Amino acid sequence: xxxxxxxxxxxxxxxxxxxxxxxxxxxxxxxxxxxxxxxxxxxxxxxxxxxxxxxxxxxxxxxxxxxxxxxxxxxxxxxxxxxxxxxxxxxxxxxxxxxxxxxxxxxxxxxxxxxxxxxxxxxxxxxxxxxxxxxxxxxxxxxxxxxxxxxxxxxxxxxxxxxxxxxxxxxxxxxxxxxxxxxxxxxxxxxxxxxxxxxxxxxxxxxxxxxxxxxxxxxxxxxxxxxxxxxxxxxxxxxxxxxxxxxxxxxxxxxxxxxxxxxxxxxxxxxxxxxxxxxxxxxxxxxxxxxxxxxxxxxxxxxxxxxxxxxxxxxxxxxxxxxxxxxxxxxxxxxxxxxxxxxxxxxxxx
Amino acid sequence: xxxxxxxxxxxxxxxxxxxxxxxxxxxxxxxxxxxxxxxxxxxxxxxxxxxxxxxxxxxxxxxxxxxxxxxxxxxxxxxxxxxxxxxxxxxxxxxxxxxxxxxxxxxxxxxxxxxxxxxxxxxxxxxxxxxxxxxxxxxxxxxxxxxxxxxxxxxxxxxxxxxxxxxxxxxxxxxxxxxxxxxxxxxxxxxxxxxxxxxxxxxxxxxxxxxxxxxxxxxxxxxxxxxxxxxxxxxxxxxxxxxxxxxxxxxxxxxxxxxxxxxxxxxxxxxxxxxxxxxxxxxxxxxxxxxxxxxxxxxxxxxxxxxxxxxxxxxxxxxxxxxxxxxxxxxxxxxxxxxxxxxxxxxxxx
Ligand SMILES: O=P(O)(O)O[C@H]1O[C@H](CO)[C@@H](O)[C@H](O)[C@H]1O
Ligand SMILES: O=P(O)(O)O[C@H]1O[C@H](CO)[C@@H](O)[C@H](O)[C@H]1O
Numbered sequence: 001x002x003x004x005x006x007x008x009x010x011x012x013x014x015x016x017x018x019x020x021x022x023x024x025x026x027x028x029x030x031x032x033x034x035x036x037x038x039x040x041x042x043x044x045x046x047x048x049x050x051x052x053x054x055x056x057x058x059x060x061x062x063x064x065x066x067x068x069x070x071x072x073x074x075x076x077x078x079x080x081x082x083x084x085x086x087x088x089x090x091x092x093x094x095x096x097x098x099x100x101x102x103x104x105x106x107x108x109x110x111x112x113x114x115x116x117x118x119x120x121x122x123x124x125x126x127x128x129x130x131x132x133x134x135x136x137x138x139x140x141x142x143x144x145x146x147x148x149x150x151x152x153x154x155x156x157x158x159x160x161x162x163x164x165x166x167x168x169x170x171x172x173x174x175x176x177x178x179x180x181x182x183x184x185x186x187x188x189x190x191x192x193x194x195x196x197x198x199x200x201x202x203x204x205x206x207x208x209x210x211x212x213x214x215x216x217x218x219x220x221x222x223x224x225x226x227x228x229x230x231x232x233x234x235x236x237x238x239x240x241x242x243x244x245x246x247x248x249x250x251x252x253x254x255x256x257x258x259x260x261x262x263x264x265x266x267x268x269x270x271x272x273x274x275x276x277x278x279x280x281x282x283x284x285x286x287x288x289x290x291x292x293x294x295x296x297x298x299x300x301x302x303x304x305x306x307x308x309x310x311x312x313x314x315x316x317x318x319x320x321x322x323x324x325x326x327x328x329x330x331x332x333x334x335x336x337x338x339x340x341x342x343x344x345x346x347x348x349x350x
Numbered sequence: 351x352x353x354x355x356x357x358x359x360x361x362x363x364x365x366x367x368x369x370x371x372x373x374x375x376x377x378x379x380x381x382x383x384x385x386x387x388x389x390x391x392x393x394x395x396x397x398x399x400x401x402x403x404x405x406x407x408x409x410x411x412x413x414x415x416x417x418x419x420x421x422x423x424x425x426x427x428x429x430x431x432x433x434x435x436x437x438x439x440x441x442x443x444x445x446x447x448x449x450x451x452x453x454x455x456x457x458x459x460x461x462x463x464x465x466x467x468x469x470x471x472x473x474x475x476x477x478x479x480x481x482x483x484x485x486x487x488x489x490x491x492x493x494x495x496x497x498x499x500x501x502x503x504x505x506x507x508x509x510x511x512x513x514x515x516x517x518x519x520x521x522x523x524x525x526x527x528x529x530x531x532x533x534x535x536x537x538x539x540x541x542x543x544x545x546x547x548x549x550x551x552x553x554x555x556x557x558x559x560x561x562x563x564x565x566x567x568x569x570x571x572x573x574x575x576x577x578x579x580x581x582x583x584x585x586x587x588x589x590x591x592x593x594x595x596x597x598x599x600x601x602x603x604x605x606x607x608x609x610x611x612x613x614x615x616x617x618x619x620x621x622x623x624x625x626x627x628x629x630x631x632x633x634x635x636x637x638x639x640x641x642x643x644x645x646x647x648x649x650x651x652x653x654x655x656x657x658x659x660x661x662x663x664x665x666x667x668x669x670x671x672x673x674x675x676x677x678x679x680x681x682x683x684x685x686x687x688x689x690x691x692x693x694x695x696x697x698x699x700x
Contacts, residue, residue, distance in 0.1 A: 013449070020526055028425070034509060035510060036648070080377050085353075086354075087353060088353050095365050095546070101361045102359075108627075146673070155384055157667045159667075171673070176370055183560060200445050224446055302674065315508025323498045323500075323521070323525035
């Protein structure tokens with residue numbers, strides 16, 4: 001029998017972290033009688049006087065959120081990382097290793113209105129978000145080894161506030177995911193003398209099987225090794241290393257690309273598509289300021305949980321937690337569906 | 351300032367996979383206005399004529415589930431792994447690596463009654479589950495490199511059927527998690543000439559900070575490197591390598607231990623406590639039959655998602671997916687609460 005990727009289970013390797021994913025496309029037919037998500041609809045009021053992210057509202061700690069009219073950044077009132085804490089004592093026991101962790105956590109509102117999301121904001125408004133990301137990155141990257149900009153969108157992805165916002169967590173150390181990427185990208189560069197993601201994009205542009213959006217500055221693909229059903233990677237085509245490398249034009253095109261991609265997501269299941277997304281680029285801070293970043297390519301990753309509809313998600317549980325990630329439809333099938341999904345007109349717009 | 355683990359954020363290393371977790375205990379105070387889970391209560395009828403896992407009910411594929419009176423095992427009707435599939439073609443491109451994956455997936459019902467769970471079953475009934483695990487393992491481990499026994503309990507953990515059951519997925523290859531463990535355990539053994547988890551248990555028994563249950567055959571701890579709020583490890587104290595090594599007495603004590611641990615879980619937030627759990631031991635199949643398993647120690651891992659109550663869970667999203675796992679309360683605090691939770695009388699029993 002001939003191997004057919006859309007029919008026959010197989011494993012694929014993620015060269016960025018060395019981990020395999022099990023692809024079982026024949027499993028899409030299975031009935032679902034488990035938990036159903038509440039479909040996320042845009043039902044927020046424009047202004048909610050009880051929502052601490054809205055302009056002019058008092059937060060639990062008594063501070064009043066400014067009456068902002070574009071983006072707005074403030075320190076997270078319950079940060080996972082603080083700047084000043086004592087270090088844990090050193091231990092020579094390999095089974096009880098602790099290490100210091102310093103940093104800070106900021107919340108960044110995208111827009112004063114609670115009932116907007118990136119796909120329903122204008123390109124100019126998204127551009128303001130990108131400019132603010134870069135201002136924050138410029139400030140924080142001087143001091144911290146890793147500045148993680150990320151957005152949890154939708155209750156299904158643990159977002160605790162429906163107002164359009166993201167978070168920026170800065171770390172005095174390189175966390176596990178970027179640390180693994182750093183090693184893998186460096187090893188590839190040492191062998192091939194080219195950044196891995198540059199080679200990867202080249203081949204994706206030839207094969208045309210997993211492309212979702214393509215323009216002169218940005219490429220969006222469902223990676224060959226995607227874990228989440230409609231996972232995508234948004235990659236810089238200009239050999240940018242960090243988000244603050246972007247030129248004016250590249251920022252503009254990024255705003256256009258983000259609007260397109262998130263519109264495609266929303267249109268796919270006619271809902272406000274939940275996801276976690278974030279930016280990865282070369283490490284920063286005094287420690288990495290003089291290290292080569294030639295092996296890096298700036299990219300964002302989108303991890304959306306939905307599998308079959310606005311209410312049926314993929315759970316990363318049992319086998320996934322204990323053995324390895326498993327996906328149902330193939331990355332090529334997901335890319336096809338995202339290509340076919342309209343990226344210009346949002347399903348809610350008239 | 352003096353470092354205090356319950357107050358000051360820090361990182362801890364998991365020696366079983368080399369990954370760090372960020373511990374931020376000061377974050378427990380943060381308010382929660384995100385998604386609330388439906389508290390899982392034992393509201394199932396004893397028999398549901400529409401549930402394909404109940405005795406005598408017809409499954410979607412037309413096969414009738416036997417009228418069983420203890421455990422019952424059948425092939426998953428929508429398996430992620432099949433025995434006979436063609437292999438993907440070999441590729442010499444490091445960015446597009448695929449590999450074969452063969453196996454099978456079984457469903458194992460714990461009990462004929464839909465309204466029971468492990469903590470509300472008798473020790474004798476749990477013992478029957480353990481004996482069936484071992485029968486299955488004996489049969490499947492001859493052929494497959496990895497036999498993953500796991501239970502997804504509760505809708506919050508993606509369980510698609512409320513009838514008490516687990517799954518057994520067998521693989522022709524070693525999945526990522528056990529592969530990493532295999533390497534780490536082997537390296538530790540090469541240096542220390544003792545199995546890592548043997549040394550680990552010894553130190554936990556001295557320190558007494560993270561113990562939840564202790565008896566002559568089994569130790570339950572919240573591991574020093576736990577990621578999920580109330581994660582536990584149930585470890586064999588008899589240097590067992592695989593689940594089918596267990597003596598009659600060890601199996602009996604395992605049934606007692608599982609009943610205690612799951613009762614503690616249910617009593618903690620007065621709900622049917624959701625989790626994913628599974629067994630890890632030395633690899634199997636023809637490939638590993640003659641390899642040394644001296645570095646292994648049989649253990650089960652419980653990953654429960656709840657954080658603060660029956661309705662507020664920990665989400666592993668944004669920062670966790672893109673950077674590294676993060677937890678709020680310390681493993682020591684979690685262990686204390688599980689120790690204090692009653693392990694003998696279930697909150698629903700009269
Ligand atoms: O097989 P089930 O119970 O239908 O499915 C559940 O467990 C599987 C194994 O962990 C996961 O792949 C699924 O996402 C989850 O919903
Ligand atoms: O900071 P938030 O939005 O309250 O919290 C959310 O994002 C964090 C960072 O990914 C996670 O640690 C939390 O589990 C999640 O609920």
